[in-house]
Amino acid sequence: MSETTVSDVQRRRRRSLLWSLALILSLSMLLPTLGYVMAQTGQEVQAQAQQGFGPERATNPRSDMWRGAREGQTGFTTQTGPYVTNTMISNVGETWRQFRMGPLITYGAWLLGAALALVVLVYAVFGRIRLEHGRSGKTIERWKFYERCVHWFTAGSFVILAITGLSLLFGRSVLIPLMGREAFAAYAEIGKLVHNYLGPAFSVGLLLLILMWVRHNIPNKVDLAWFKAGGGIFLKGRHPSAGKLNGGEKVWFWLGVFVFGLIVSISGFLLNFPIFGQTRETMALAQAAHAITSLLWIGFFFGHAYIGTLGTEGALEGMTTGRVDVNWAKQHHDLWYEEQIARGARPQPAEATTAKTGAGAGTVGQPSH
Amino acid sequence: MARMKFLCDAERCIECQACVTACKSEHEVPWGVNRRRVIVMDDGLPGEKSVSVACMHCSDAPCAAVCPVDCFYTTADGIVLHDKDLCIGCGYCFYACPFGAPQYPQQSAFGVRGKMDKCTFCAGGPEPTHSEAEYVKYGANRVADGKLPLCAEMCATKALLAGDGDVVSDIYRQRVMRRGGRPQTWGWQAAYGTT
Amino acid sequence: MPYKAMLAALAVVSVALLSACEPDVIVHEPGVYKGKPDETATQEAAERRAQPLRDRALTGMTDR
Numbered sequence: 001m002s003e004t005t006v007s008d009v010q011r012r013r014r015r016s017l018l019w020s021l022a023l024i025l026s027l028s029m030l031l032p033t034l035g036y037v038m039a040q041t042g043q044e045v046q047a048q049a050q051q052g053f054g055p056e057r058a059t060n061p062r063s064d065m066w067r068g069a070r071e072g073q074t075g076f077t078t079q080t081g082p083y084v085t086n087t088m089i090s091n092v093g094e095t096w097r098q099f100r101m102g103p104l105i106t107y108g109a110w111l112l113g114a115a116l117a118l119v120v121l122v123y124a125v126f127g128r129i130r131l132e133h134g135r136s137g138k139t140i141e142r143w144k145f146y147e148r149c150v151h152w153f154t155a156g157s158f159v160i161l162a163i164t165g166l167s168l169l170f171g172r173s174v175l176i177p178l179m180g181r182e183a184f185a186a187y188a189e190i191g192k193l194v195h196n197y198l199g200p201a202f203s204v205g206l207l208l209l210i211l212m213w214v215r216h217n218i219p220n221k222v223d224l225a226w227f228k229a230g231g232g233i234f235l236k237g238r239h240p241s242a243g244k245l246n247g248g249e250k251v252w253f254w255l256g257v258f259v260f261g262l263i264v265s266i267s268g269f270l271l272n273f274p275i276f277g278q279t280r281e282t283m284a285l286a287q288a289a290h291a292i293t294s295l296l297w298i299g300f301f302f303g304h305a306y307i308g309t310l311g312t313e314g315a316l317e318g319m320t321t322g323r324v325d326v327n328w329a330k331q332h333h334d335l336w337y338e339e340q341i342a343r344g345a346r347p348q349p350a351e352a353t354t355a356k357t358g359a360g361a362g363t364v365g366q367p368s369h
Numbered sequence: 370m371a372r373m374k375f376l377c378d379a380e381r382c383i384e385c386q387a388c389v390t391a392c393k394s395e396h397e398v399p400w401g402v403n404r405r406r407v408i409v410m411d412d413g414l415p416g417e418k419s420v421s422v423a424c425m426h427c428s429d430a431p432c433a434a435v436c437p438v439d440c441f442y443t444t445a446d447g448i449v450l451h452d453k454d455l456c457i458g459c460g461y462c463f464y465a466c467p468f469g470a471p472q473y474p475q476q477s478a479f480g481v482r483g484k485m486d487k488c489t490f491c492a493g494g495p496e497p498t499h500s501e502a503e504y505v506k507y508g509a510n511r512v513a514d515g516k517l518p519l520c521a522e523m524c525a526t527k528a529l530l531a532g533d534g535d536v537v538s539d540i541y542r543q544r545v546m547r548r549g550g551r552p553q554t555w556g557w558q559a560a561y562g563t564t
Numbered sequence: 565m566p567y568k569a570m571l572a573a574l575a576v577v578s579v580a581l582l583s584a585c586e587p588d589v590i591v592h593e594p595g596v597y598k599g600k601p602d603e604t605a606t607q608e609a610a611e612r613r614a615q616p617l618r619d620r621a622l623t624g625m626t627d628r
Contacts, residue, residue, distance in 0.1 A: 061416035065379070068410060069420070075408040079389065081401040085469040088408045088422055093465040097431045100461075102585040168437045168459065176439055185438045185455035192457050196481070274460070274482070284464045370607075371614045442602070445610035452600060495602035513604055515616035522624050532621030533614065540625050561627070 085280065096284035100291070105169065108295045112166075115299030119306045129312045131327050138347035139323035140340060147212055148322055154205035157198050162298050164191035169291065196272050203265040209257055216244045217254065222335065223247035244336040252304050260297040263289055325350070371533040372428070372447035373490055373512075375521065376541055377421045380548070380560040381528035384409055384419035388520035388529055392423075395491070395519045396508025402472040404488040405520055421520070421529050424449060424470035424488035432462035432471060446533075448490040453506045458482035490531070491518040526560070 069075075069088040077086045143151070167175060168188060176184050226247040229240035240246070245253070267290040270278055278286075309316050314328035326347045329337040384407050392398065392405045405423040426449045433441035433449065440455035441462075460482055462471040473482035493510030496503035503510060511519060521531030530537045547562030603609055 062379075062418075065410050065416060065418045073410065075410040076412040077406050077408050078386065079403045079406040081403050081472065082475060083401075083463060083469070083472045084403050084406055086408060087469060088410065088420060089467045090469060091467065093431055093467050097435050097465045098585045101434055103581045106584040107581060172437055172439050181439060181455055185440070185457060188438050188459075189457045192459055271460075280464050280469070283460070287461075287464065370610065371618070373617075442605060444602075444605040445607040446614065448605075450602065450605065454600065492604050493602075495600040495605075498603055510604065512613060512617070513609070515613055515620065517617060517620050517624065522620075527625055527627065530621070530625050532625065533618045536618050536621045537625070540621070544627075 082274070087280075090280055092281045092284045096288065099288060104288070104291055104295075105173070108169065108291070111295055111299050112302075115302045119302050123306070123310065128310065131313050131325065132331055133327045135314070135350075136326040136347075137350050138326045139321075139350045140326055140329055140337070140345060140347045141322060142318040142324045142329070143322050145322060148319055150205060150208045150212060151319060154202065154209055157202040157205060158301065161195055161198055161202055162294070162301070164195040165291075165294055166298070167191050168195075199268050199272055203261075203268070206257060206261040206265065210261075213245075213253060217250045219247075219250055219254075223250055239331065239334075241335050242333050243339070244333060246333065248307070252300070256297060256300050256304070260293050260300070263293040264297065267293070323348075323350075370446060371535065373426060373444075373532065374447075374534040374537050375423065375425060375490075375518075376530040376537050378526075378528040378530065378541065378544065378560075379418040379420050381526040382407070382419045382421060383526055383528070385525065388421050388524060391519045391523050392488070395511075396489075397504075398486070398508070399474045402474055402486050404470075404472065404486065406469075422468050422470075423520070424466075424490070425468055426490055431465035431467070435461045435465045437461060442495075444492065448492045448512070450489055450492060450494050450507075451485065451487070452495045453484045453486075454495075456484045458484055488518075491516070 072087055072089060072091050074086045075088060077084065168191065171184055171188060175187075179187070220243075222241055222243060223246070226240040226242055231240065231246065231248050267286040270276075270286040271283060271290060274283065307315070308319065312332070314325050315332075318324040318328075326337070329340075386407055389403065389405050389407060393403075396404070398404055405421060407419050407421050409417060409419040411417045426447055428447065430441060430443070430449045432451075433439075433443070436451075437459060438455045438457055440452045441449060442451070443449055458473055458481075460471075460473065462485060463469070463473070470487045471485045472487060473485055475481070475483065489507050491509060491511035493499075493503045493513065494507030496506060498510050498513045509519075511517065516522065518531045521529045530540060544562065548560075549558050549562060
């Protein structure tokens with residue numbers, strides 16, 4: 001009996017302790033916000049008072065003018081010229097400067113470093129994806145000549161644009177200490193010209209890529225299964241089916257070429273041709289979008305370039321010679337291969353150079369290396 | 370050490386554009402480039418004010434911070450100058466500057482920017498003082514002769530002040546102390562005080 | 565709930581990103597510039613012209 005009362009008392013005490021603690025906590029958070037309430041009502045009272053008092057009690061017009069100027073209000077100016085603005089104080093500049101010199105440069109460098117490290121890590125852990133059944137010695141056409149031309153033009157200009165763009169962003173912290181100001185300025189001058197002239201051509205290349213390959217890139221259920229199977233990289237021994245382009249390639253197409261390409265092209269256009277009356281706000285925003293997207297894209301590109309060259313045996317020749325080994329096609333793009341055969345495509349013997357490395361059509365099941 | 374500053378007395382500026390004209394004429398600034406401009410706030414309304422704006426020679430200059438080729442430098446007395454031989458005309462200083470001071474001559478089609486040009490506080494640039502190269506690239510070097518920027522020196526109402534920040538603020542403070550009238554008023558009393 | 569979690573994650577990420585902003589005001593030190601020499605930029609030149617410019621401001625900018 002007494003034990004229960006003691007526990008009751010204890011429980012009550014504990015409960016009151018808990019409640020008072022909660023009360024203290026909530027009050028300590030709520031009470032400071034009273035200031036907002038006071039300020040809010042105070043403002044309203046002041047506004048009412050001003051209405052009542054008339055112009056003599058209005059705000060100081062001198063202060064109003066300077067306040068407006070500080071907030072970026074525009075005025076009137078008789079001067080003309082492409083770079084004359086009627087804004088006395090533009091506030092976007094300092095924000096943009098903080099963004100560019102702080103997060104953009106710091107985390108941009110981290111992002112690129114992380115992307116490179118990821119590629120190295122994937123190579124170190126999973127290694128190169130070999131042709132499981134060696135080379136068959138027979139090849140099938142994968143990319144037509146004009147497709148390869150557009151791909152390599154776009155890829156080449158992407159690399160040049162990336163190098164010149166990154167030089168402008170990181171040059172002051174990386175290249176100036178190495179080259180000195182004069183040499184870097186000369187390089188940056190050429191780099192800027194190349195970037196500005198190649199940019200529009202690159203956009204045209206992107207447009208051609210999209211027009212050429214959009215029909216191969218319609219997502220379907222096969223891609224879902226491909227992703228579940230880890231794309232055949234991360235889970236050994238699983239061979240997800242794929243059509244002409246697999247899920248990963250479709251992501252590169254839609255996110256990389258299409259979305260990133262669109263953002264980079266539009267923002268680049270705004271920056272490249274300052275003749276449409278763009279304001280500084282527009283151009284600073286465009287620069288931010290251009291830089292963020294380009295950095296993400298370059299990071300993504302490391303992955304694309306790795307998988308297409310070092311990461312997958314037999315992949316690069318599809319884009320250089322236009323023909324891939326039949327065993328490669330069966331391993332990576334089985335549905336596409338079957339479709340091609342059903343359409344009446346005949347695999348042809350590989351040229352002497354590629355046939356030498358292959359062990360012939362009969363050695364199914366034996367790794368060639 | 371003295372820090373060179375501009376100050377425009379908005380009560381006195383009468384938007385005569387003489388500072389703009391003087392600057393253009395003194396430095397032979399190319400067409401389309403405006404190192405100085407007059408901005409009228411609340412044009413045509415009561416309380417209208419005009420302010421002459423150029424490079425404000427910031428202590429923590431945003432243009433110098435964002436320049437990819439690092440072409441800006443500051444003189445010992447706080448004048449922000451730049452090297453046109455290094456400038457690549459990327460336009461970043463124009464995005465970053467709150468006052469719209471950096472200007473670019475357009476050399477070719479599609480708005481390709483030339484080398485940036487801005488107010489030098491009449492202090493020339495990184496070329497031998499009073500040389501032909503300095504005049505062509507940066508304009509006259511008046512400061513080396515012990516003269517202040519022409520825009521301020523020839524301002525008829527002495528609205529635009531230039532020089533050692535301490536002196537300029539002293540002059541302005543004395544003016545403000547003499548001034549009468551309510552904040553709404555403008556005119557002789559507000560600009561020149563009761564003399 | 566995932567929406568809220570996403571918002572929270574977004575807030576954390578943006579705060580982390582903003583932490584890279586320069587906290588201090590940089591006063592560009594005269595003489596740090598290593599480009600072409602400019603004799604008007606040196607300490608001596610500034611000291612030499614400081615007094616004449618001060619006198620000129622006092623004679624030219626004040627009301628007569």
